[in-house]
Amino acid sequence: MLPEPIISLTAALAKLPGVGPRSAERLALHLVQTEMPVVQYLAETILTARERIRFCEICGALTEKSPCATCTDSRRDAALVCVVERAVDILSIEKSGSYRGKFHVLGGKISPLDGVEPDELRIAELEKRLVTEPIREIIIALGTDVEGDATSHYLAKRLARAGLKISRIGFGLPAGSGLEFADELTLDRALEGRREMI
Numbered sequence: 001m002l003p004e005p006i007i008s009l010t011a012a013l014a015k016l017p018g019v020g021p022r023s024a025e026r027l028a029l030h031l032v033q034t035e036m037p038v039v040q041y042l043a044e045t046i047l048t049a050r051e052r053i054r055f056c057e058i059c060g061a062l063t064e065k066s067p068c069a070t071c072t073d074s075r076r077d078a079a080l081v082c083v084v085e086r087a088v089d090i091l092s093i094e095k096s097g098s099y100r101g102k103f104h105v106l107g108g109k110i111s112p113l114d115g116v117e118p119d120e121l122r123i124a125e126l127e128k129r130l131v132t133e134p135i136r137e138i139i140i141a142l143g144t145d146v147e148g149d150a151t152s153h154y155l156a157k158r159l160a161r162a163g164l165k166i167s168r169i170g171f172g173l174p175a176g177s178g179l180e181f182a183d184e185l186t187l188d189r190a191l192e193g194r195r196e197m198i
């Protein structure tokens with residue numbers, strides 16, 4: 001039987017994504033035997049990151065300052081907005097190197113099975129941006145799985161309005177997966193070869 005603090009630490013670590021009960025216990029046992037300054041540094045780094053990072057009030061990206069650097073960068077094409085599922089997907093698109101527009105993070109995909117309804121995504125925020133910003137094209141860059149497809153079509157229908165082009169990347173993306181599995185060249189080509197939805 002392990003001492004209570006180790007059991008509590010294991011339970012806390014097991015709540016992290018991708019950490020099963022076994023790895024949680026291994027991490028906890030490792031941490032309680034690690035030198036104090038190392039553990040202190042880890043704890044402080046976690047706290048600092050959590051305290052300083054927030055969501056950009058416009059695009060939903062992770063940032064220290066809201067609005068974020070991308071939203072306030074006047075060299076970026078304000079007529080172009082790339083819609084992604086999660087904040088980390090912005091990094092994938094940026095790494096492709098060719099995209100110079102703005103971003104919008106949805107915060108998920110529509111998935112009735114997982115109980116994710118359109119209302120829980122940042123779609124109303126995007127509609128607001130269509131009114132306040134000079135957006136002429138929306139590039140939907142969601143994964144190619146079933147939920148990505150459903151969400152893309154829902155968005156195209158809901159956002160349709162005169163003078164707005166809505167396109168979707170897809171060309172060459174691995175079928176049934178998210179952006180994180182595509183390399184830079186593939187993403188670059190997928191952006192280049194985007195197809196108009198409406």
Ligand SMILES: [Zn+2]
Nearest residue numbers: 056059068071
């Ligand atoms: Zn932003």
